[in-house]
Amino acid sequence: MAEHKKKLLQGNEACVEGAIYAGCKFYAGYPITPSTEIAEGLSVRLPKIGGKFIQMEDEIASIAAAIGGSLAGLKSLTATSGPGFSLKQEGLGYACIAEIPLVIINVMRGGPSTGYPTGPSQADIMQAKWGTHGDHPAIALTPAYVQEILTETVRAFNLSEKYRTPVIVLYDEIIGHMREPITIPEPGELEVIDREKVTCPPDEYFPYDERFEVPPLAPFGTGYRYHVTGLNHKKDGFPTNDSKQINENNLRIMRKIENHKAEIWKNEEVSLKDADVAVFSIGSTARSANFAVKAAREAGIKAGLLRPLTIWPFPDAAVKELAKRVKAIIVPELNLGQMVLEVERCAGGACKVEGIHRVDGEPITPAQILEIIKKHAK
Amino acid sequence: MAEHKKKLLQGNEACVEGAIYAGCKFYAGYPITPSTEIAEGLSVRLPKIGGKFIQMEDEIASIAAAIGGSLAGLKSLTATSGPGFSLKQEGLGYACIAEIPLVIINVMRGGPSTGYPTGPSQADIMQAKWGTHGDHPAIALTPAYVQEILTETVRAFNLSEKYRTPVIVLYDEIIGHMREPITIPEPGELEVIDREKVTCPPDEYFPYDERFEVPPLAPFGTGYRYHVTGLNHKKDGFPTNDSKQINENNLRIMRKIENHKAEIWKNEEVSLKDADVAVFSIGSTARSANFAVKAAREAGIKAGLLRPLTIWPFPDAAVKELAKRVKAIIVPELNLGQMVLEVERCAGGACKVEGIHRVDGEPITPAQILEIIKKHAK
Amino acid sequence: MGEAALKLPNIRINEKLCKGCSICVDFCPTNVLEIKGTVVAVKDLAACTRCQLCDLRCPDFAISVID
Amino acid sequence: MGEAALKLPNIRINEKLCKGCSICVDFCPTNVLEIKGTVVAVKDLAACTRCQLCDLRCPDFAISVID
Amino acid sequence: MSARYELRFSGSGGQGMILAGIIMAEAAAIYGDKNAVQSQSYGPESRGGASKAEVIISTQPIDYPKATAIDCMLAMTQEACSKYHYDIKPGGILLIDSNEVKDVPKGHFKTISFPIIETARKELGKTIVANIISLGMIAELTGIVPHEAVEKAVLARVPAAFVELNKKAVQIGFQSAKGLK
Amino acid sequence: MSARYELRFSGSGGQGMILAGIIMAEAAAIYGDKNAVQSQSYGPESRGGASKAEVIISTQPIDYPKATAIDCMLAMTQEACSKYHYDIKPGGILLIDSNEVKDVPKGHFKTISFPIIETARKELGKTIVANIISLGMIAELTGIVPHEAVEKAVLARVPAAFVELNKKAVQIGFQSAKGLK
Amino acid sequence: MSEGTVAKKQKLSVPFDYDKYLRPKKLPHIWCPGCGHGIVLKALLRAIEASGLNKDDICMVSGIGCSSRTPGYVDFNTMHSLHGRAFAFATGIKFAKPNMKVIVITGDGDALAIGGNHFIHTCRRNIDLTVLVYTNAIYGMTGGQYSPTTPLGDIATTSRYGNIEPPFDACKMAEAAGASFVARGTAYHTLELEKTILEAIKHKGTSVVDIIDACPTYYGRMNKYKSATHMMEVIEKDGTVSVKQADKLPPEKLEGKLLRGVLYKTDRPEYCEQYATQVMGKATGK
Amino acid sequence: MSEGTVAKKQKLSVPFDYDKYLRPKKLPHIWCPGCGHGIVLKALLRAIEASGLNKDDICMVSGIGCSSRTPGYVDFNTMHSLHGRAFAFATGIKFAKPNMKVIVITGDGDALAIGGNHFIHTCRRNIDLTVLVYTNAIYGMTGGQYSPTTPLGDIATTSRYGNIEPPFDACKMAEAAGASFVARGTAYHTLELEKTILEAIKHKGTSVVDIIDACPTYYGRMNKYKSATHMMEVIEKDGTVSVKQADKLPPEKLEGKLLRGVLYKTDRPEYCEQYATQVMGKATGK
Ligand SMILES: Cc1ncc(C[n+]2csc(CCOP(=O)(O)OP(=O)(O)O)c2C)c(N)n1
Ligand SMILES: Cc1ncc(C[n+]2csc(CCOP(=O)(O)OP(=O)(O)O)c2C)c(N)n1
Ligand code: SF4
Ligand code: SF4
Ligand code: SF4
Ligand code: SF4
Ligand code: SF4
């Protein structure tokens, strides 16, 4: 039975399956390597299930249309890669302050600029948090396996609807394009969170009601007429000039994520309990790390892996705790040093922190990681 | 004599003076509060001195045109604020990898999104480093006084020409719009670095020659015909597929800044030598901090101020050293916690680090800072 | 109708909304209105022809004329 | 001129550049060319009218005809 | 810090409060021998509503550019007066337009009333120079900058055609304030 | 890790190397009882040039998806062969098209030559199925996946009109390889 | 035909109850004394009344600018989005909920400078959006820089020596890009504008109305107009000719004048309908 | 008139020495077998030869796409910029160095999808750029998604059920936006194209040449064209009519056909010149 559900899919195809499973009904995007297969897949699938696909004139229009689709009540997705992700930054900030659920996929390729379009990279991690101007909440998920791209895409939609905020899914070209056998879950097998329905009378509805941690969002056209703006606003959505309200507006959108970090975090641990040396890694690099950790264990070294599936909010609690009980944390990443800065900060001097960085378009190999593990195990 | 040169100018007007002094001959921009006065000033001034001003159709076109102007040999500037800065991110990455000198001013206003357009903010600091996709070098300067906006604008042009890289000047709306008496320096009073002239025969010219740390840039139209691309490229500027060369390309643009951090850094210290409690602050907030530090000293507390004028590359050496000899570093900033993360990382647990954050559109007052200084002095 | 013609129109001015831009004054064909201080005022009600131009062109929802 | 007409044209093919797209073959009015393996080859040089269409439409700088 | 003198000019957008602030700062720092910084607050629209300009004058470098305890504040409208008077320091001065500000705030400061706009209209036929009259008055009331410096600063900022008008306005300000101290 | 079996299919863009890799992975993981991952490398243009697909087959979960030491590699062109043969492991297999690869690389692996494309043309009249023939050969040479699984996987991937053609191709592959072991 | 005569001919139910469509607590609006944006808004509200649409079914989306503040004052589903991007946000909303009437309010800067690409692509798709461009020849919100509709030679804070960039004709652009309804109106001709907007709202497909109105604060002051009234008379009244009149006028009388009224109208398949029938239809095998 | 006849009439110096303008080491280029981009490039190089311009004075700027790879192969001052932004980069270069001849190479996606706004603003300013749009009705580089010029009903990887977005007419758009020279050519009519490009290069002001060429790999395959040749015959030869012929043809014969040749040409002040005389002139009191 289960065998029939097993398929050999590309990471990007699994993303399509995840979106469909999560109830995504709206996709707006603009093609870019190596994320295009997501758009291609959804252009075929969505209209079959009453969903809509639109190819917009650019990435800016894509995120705007996706926000519009979401505000009109459809779970919405846009997918892109580096250059397109940079262009979407202004729209991302809008979704944050207007509190519109939205999922954004960034299949990371070599940068900066046009860089190395067909090469893998993990160099947009910091951008996922800091790319748009002003302070804003950030949730970003980092699957490493094709099956996980499916489940994390579903989780991204869930978090985005639950917290009324854009959620980013980051994965590198390697897992975006590689194929693995995966199982499409049965309906009901994975949790799917739908937008909370608004039931109060329209004149009692405030789209940014501070009484709620996450005020429910009534889709446009459902009888709740209200105002949405990217300006700092009051609970009724209208712009304000009052410093108290501006403050409250800015803090509330952060708080709703900050207060629920523990629920948003998701870490996978591999033989970490008794580890002397830990590896902290995501995506395809974490797969190398996993291989290396197993090899280290075989060689008698107590190595372990902390693999965050939520990179933003940064898993600081886990890293702080870990730093106290290991000699070193090794941070291999396909960039010139991003997560390693956060790990260093959280470690606060409690253990050594060493990054392994690679930006030549090739993956970090298990051997590279193993070597550094051995160095710190001594 | 000097009196006649003294003028009461707005921060943004001082930026205009700085640009003119530095030899800026090309401005391309799109209006946005609170940076518009820079464009307005240069639209009047540039054509008087043989320079060119163009108002483009948006911020993306603005940074592109400015890069074009620079490649054609003119020192070029573009200025903007939050939303426009987000839109310029893709172009910024292009300037980094193509190594085109360029100065970008971001007069910071309340964000995220449209936010609070007339309110001050310091919430684009992390964006200045991480806003564009992929790894890339970043230089960002942070003046705090009107006079300093002039001198730092000149320094920005100098660094950008010297290192063939975009340089960002970040200041908040308060100093952008406030007026102070300033002195326009005489020609020769400040150093002005012009682009190194290329003299080799055209067939020996390689725009990305690895033999130089910073290969000189021959402007388009001067007989050196070469290729410029945002793809990873070889020394001749043509795209490459070779992992060694991709690696070298990515590392070299970082290295040229990394190796010269000490020259790029610029810190002002106020009574820091014997300080027990230090404040780390930039822009208008540093002015409050200065006030607070003096008040603390008057109250017998050994407080001091470390005020970086170069925020990127982050002054890690100074902070690391400082952390070892103070009880606490206080980081007041008009955001919800940006520089404080870097300070924490550099402190590495050696002293306490506490941020003071404010995002209600009002400045952080000296009293707010003094209170925290007192707390840590105990 | 004849009766209505005899009755003077009722020109309602919302002083809180009027910004004194003078558009209604300038376009009134029969000089009914004037600016007084910073807002509009009726100067010659009898001359009003109920043409509605003042209302139609007021940018501020500040004036209306009721038959 | 008469002499030139007698002389056969020189059709130069750069096999390193030819991608075998067949455009030159298809548009040659007198069937001079053919695809051999993966690249173009001359089949009937005598038929060549020197019309240059093969050169003009070759996307790959791979063929030229010298009088 | 005691050398710090804080002024606030408030009124409605269009009454020239920012210009008054700029001129005062120039009088102190360009035509006088002090330091000065001038700043202002905009509403989010950058147009309309209450408007304020602040000037800090000091013999020392000025760090914090915003008011902390106002030495002298001008209020040309009721809205501005009510909104902004709260941080006048004990012993400070509040100068109000007597025709505009009817609800006079109470506090440990000295309130001086004068029909500034009316004076501008009556004496000079132009209400537009009310800000310059008030500038003269403040110079006289506070003594923080010499009259000559204020006059020079005013004249440097106005177009040639309005030199005489403004000269008169600032003098009227000096004179009017004399009797009010 | 010893359970890890690494395959590489290389040739030029358009020869169906990636499809061959996908089918092999499906044979192992969908129609067989193993795990498999398939990955590929593109040039920066995503078109033309040498192309390679890699398949890792294992009885255990597969972490690192790229080749570390190749058990069996196919090279359909000289360029691909020269570029990609370097990490075949000692004792591994290199299958080459004997008409295409003239400069046969040396190493501690077993090289097997066969006119794959020519066979496709001669036996089936279509060079397009050369990749399927090679797939059958590799299945036979390596024994890593059962023939039935390979056949099922091939047939599931091809359009109905080409079922017979491909069935024949894969059988030719199985047969041709038998004598070459 | 003067606007006065029109007023008499057009059956007016006066005074019009604007409050029905306003969020009255939000007034006074932020627009300067004499700003044309308020006049345009009134014409729009009357057109909406005439259209018989239900408030719940109307969505209004704007970008950033003085004009783009309009949605804040009206009691519909309203969105004040990003500078230049209103079209794209609106496309998402409309495509997701095709039964809503989606109106885009935008300024000449918002629509034609930063938003130019979304403007033309909206027209090309012929998605059913009603687009009102408030064309005041300036960037009002940022304090008076020249816009893509500022006439040649005119003064703005970034063209102190006179503007050298030729202005766009939004109507020509819309038509070339594929909009199926293209019209122009002015704030001065407010009743005619109401009719034009009503026609635009009723049209199925992208309808663009370019509306000439005045920014007395910046454009007016810098270009020596004495008042808002003066601007309305010179620019809107004397500077335009209705298409109907234009037919009867000799070419010299038309020179330098913009045409008012419905300039282009055609019947082309609408995007959302096409998607429903062509794409979803084929995908589901219907 | 067939291209063969043209070939005979137009004085050909054959074989043309393309190497003079190429960076021969960079060949073979990355384009697929039969891709029209190479044919267009050759016409361009011949036109440049005919223009007599010096290589040092020529700058070529492109965006991103297969077409935008052109600058890498030619020996000028070349810039491969960002997707859609070539116009803006080129504007900066031209404005900074008005003596250079700046040529923009762009694709239908690059120019008309993401770059649409810069395209129309370039035309509006009438800055002296020669713009060649390689229109192959597809996004080639990313593997065959529909573009703003894909015909209705056609198949692409994102329009598997048939495209429902009406295509742009780049020439109409350019003219409406203000370009002072607008023309169309095809790769098939390569000599005519050469002449058209030469005229565009010689023109002062923004000149736009929309060039229909073929992407056999994606657009061709998905839409059942047998070969590059087949595409050139059906789309380029039979699908277009030259303006000269068009005058003589009855309307039914023109239906569904695109016009070739110079479609619009006028003399309007050029941006850089205006800046020099109007702005710098006034600023310096000259
Ligand atoms: C990305 C971005 N760039 C610039 C701005 C600044 N800005 C706000 S409104 C505006 C122009 C508005 O002009 P227009 O659309 O004509 O509206 P008006 O104010 O004239 O009604 C500009 C440039 C912004 N908010 N966002
Ligand atoms: C910002 C950004 N978005 C998307 C892409 C991906 N991309 C590269 S080329 C291209 C389309 C190219 O189409 P076209 O301009 O028609 O050129 P062609 O390849 O057809 O010649 C796209 C979408 C990119 N490089 N940058
Ligand atoms: S209704 Fe007509 S006549 Fe009466 S006040 Fe208004 S404009 Fe004047
Ligand atoms: S038009 Fe309206 S706002 Fe203007 S003066 Fe008349 S009533 Fe007042
Ligand atoms: S020149 Fe003409 S006739 Fe000769 S081969 Fe070429 S196309 Fe054929
Ligand atoms: S047209 Fe050129 S590339 Fe094509 S087959 Fe002929 S010579 Fe070869
Ligand atoms: S600035 Fe101009 S456009 Fe804006 S509200 Fe004022 S008059 Fe209207």
Ligand code: SF4
């Ligand atoms: S994909 Fe299409 S456009 Fe690109 S090179 Fe190949 S044929 Fe040309």
Ligand SMILES: [Mg+2]
């Ligand atoms: Mg405007």
Ligand SMILES: [Mg+2]
């Ligand atoms: Mg194309």
